[in-house]
Amino acid sequence: MREQKAWRMDGFIGIGCIALFVMAGFVSLIQVQLLLAVFCFALAALLATGITIVQPNQAKVLTFFGRYFGTIRDSGLFFTVPLTVRKKVSLRVRNFTSNKLKVNDVQGNPIEIAAVVVFRVIDSAKAVFDVDDYEQFVEIQSEAAIRHVATKYPYDTFEDDNEITLRGNADIISDVLAAELQERLRVAGVEVMEARLTHLAYSPEIASAMLQRQQAAAILAARKKIVEGAVSMAQMAIEQLDKENILELDDERKAAMVNNLMVAIVSERATQPVINTGSLY
DSSP states (O other): OOOOBOOEEEHHHHHHHHHHHHHHHHHHHHTTOHHHHHHHHHHHHHHHTTEEEEOTTEEEEEEETTEEEEEEOSOEEEEEOTTOEEEEEEOSOEEEEOOOEEEEOTTSOEEEEEEEEEEEESOHHIIIIISSOHHHHHHHHHHHHHHHHHTTSOSOOSSOTTSOOTTTOHHHHHHHHHHHHHHHHGGGTEEEEEEEEEEEEEOHHHHHHHHHHHHHHHHHHHHHHHHHHHHHHHHHHHHHHHHHTSOOOOHHHHHHHHHHHHHHHHOSSOOOOOOOOOOOO
């Protein structure tokens, strides 16, 4: 089923024709021509069924005795084939916000996820005839697509920074979700304009454990940076002393100095210096 244009003409011309037949009917009554009057009134009533009004960003799908006759997309007053059944279809941009769905990500962790889908009808014939209720179809297929996408990626990763995750790659996930939805909703004549996650979180039963894991990963990453900086600073200090010949240190004293610098930099608390006032020997 594909959308096609329905035959129509200016509605005011149709109203004018109807008015002429009504006037002819009254004239026939005055002249006591009952059969002609009945014919004129019946023809006017028949033509009146062909008058239709189409609002902006709206379409009228016409069927004529069970057959698809065409679609009127232009807004205004029109006259079309009488006795056609017209179904209104909105062409406006709409959005659908899914419920919070509980699913398992690719690693098996239970998560809560929800998304908003922005869509519009681009083929009124498919929307009316190929699915029973295209709005309900969009809702059900959107939730199915969200579940499917959520099971393909992990919520977060603590090892591989290049891996695509639901939390860290929102734009990529949105594109994947939109493509998945478009494939599912093409049969209903619907175009997916945008799909974005509106809610993403671990399920309550594992949220506390995952928070501790994230905090531990953050602490380890911070410690790694601190250690790298401490090693670099100790190396710079030794190289500066050797370059300017301020002190001549053997390997044992260099190791002691590096140890003291590392302790002072890496320690979480301020170090307390120990002053050497001399030796007994």
